[in-house]
Amino acid sequence: MADRLMDPDAPPGAPAPAMTILWVLLGRRDKASSRVRGYWVAEALKARGHSVQIRHTEHRLQYLSLLAAARQADAVIFQKKYGRYDLLAARLLRLLGKTVLFDIDDAPSRTQATATLQRANRMMALSCGVLAGSQALARLARQHQRAVHLLPSGILPANYRVKSHKPGKRLCLGWIGNGAHYADDLIRILQKPLQLTGARRPVTFRIVGACGVPELYRAFGSIEGVEIDFIDQIQWSDPGAVADAIAPFDIGLYPLLPHPFNEYKCAFKALEYMASGLPVVASRVGANTETVIDAQTGFLCQSADDWVQAIDTLAGDAELRSRFGANGRKRAGTHYDVARLAARLEDILRA
Structure with missing residues (x-):
């Protein structure tokens, strides 16, 4: 060339x-x-x-x-x-x-x-x-x-507002993306962990991009202890709209089923969470393993028990969420700007 x-x-x-x-x-x-x-x-x-x-x-x-x-x-x-x-x-x-x-x-x-x-x-x-x-x-x-x-x-770090993690509030678990494409991943991976989490402490589960998928509303809408906050669409091309949608998150979730298509995903959701100063809980699939540093910027999970433990650990420790979030923000700026x-x-x- x-x-x-x-x-x-x-x-x-x-x-x-x-x-x-x-x-x-x-x-x-x-x-x-x-x-x-x-x-x-x-x-x-x-x-x-x-x-x-x-x-x-x-x-x-x-x-x-x-x-x-x-x-x-x-x-x-x-x-x-x-x-x-x-x-x-x-x-x-x-x-x-x-x-x-x-x-x-x-x-x-x-x-x-x-x-x-x-x-x-x-x-x-x-x-x-x-x-x-x-x-x-x-x-x-x-x-x-x-x-x-x-x-x-x-990632454009300036597009994202850094989360200030505080103890003693109702925790918001968040996901952002195209719910029509990822409904199966969300339901099959997160339904059981959220049932177990909701039985321990009240949480909010926020999906940005639910796309009106009825299966998502049915799967998560009746879990005891879990309040759903689903947004079907936002103005995706507007950085401010994306930042506003992520702002309530305390933990960013990135579930992916281990099948061939997901093995080639490039972990952009994880980068958005990291740029927002959020700890990431993600499936140990594809580029997630390259992007998320386990026990430093979040947790990588394989089983339902892994998801429950990761969420529980972060939910009870605002200082840990803050430290993981700061590590993730630094990593996003250093390697993915x-x-x-x-x-x-x-x-x-x-x-």
Whole structure:
């Protein structure tokens, strides 16, 4: 990539020239992966002096304007885009000598659909390199591409208000995300621990993004000692709305069932909790094990007993919640700040 992005005639010690980067995103700002791995990183790269254009290819004709715009670009990044027209566009861009990167932060197919997996594999193979959001995704990508770069999903710490943990109040256990996608994980993992927790002390269980899923209301609405506080939707693209939704949490919960799709998740929920100064109680699945430091920023759980013990330990100790939350906030800023990841991507493009 370096020969296309560096000026060979620049004198030694001269600052590296600014790059023009074209980003083809899967969704708009209200889609979490595009907001986090596209818009946020693009804005950080702009702050570093680069020119970044964002494109959406929701219609076939938009691929023509994409190819026209790409003529002036040094690099083109496809964020989780691997449909047949994406493959064709990437192929043409490679023929034109462009640096093409494929960014992925999820398993290519939730249902293991053969055609979808094949397209994703082809996109990895024909790109100049793959940006993988987790170690598991990096291992997957290396089956099809030699140039694989670990680039975890990042966080904007300034978007989150740090929790002040105080003893003697009703504890709020919180979860944020797409309840329609995670209802099975929430119910199968948390229903029994919350029943046992509610029998010991009154708690509030707050779900942000319940999406009106009736199974969630039925599963948790009648647990003795547990008051539910479910919010079906918020304005996801508004950082203030997200911070307001998380603010009542005392402990951030991240249950994931151990199945193939979840093994490739990139632990963004855990990062949001950590940036908010919250201890995290999470399943020992996927990138959770890379992001959450057990007994330092939270607890990693496998069994229902693990969940009960973790919640009980944190519920009775505001000082411990505060210490874990501070450790998590520091870790999120040190390792997952979007500004640092943008610098990492800049190095990848210049390498």
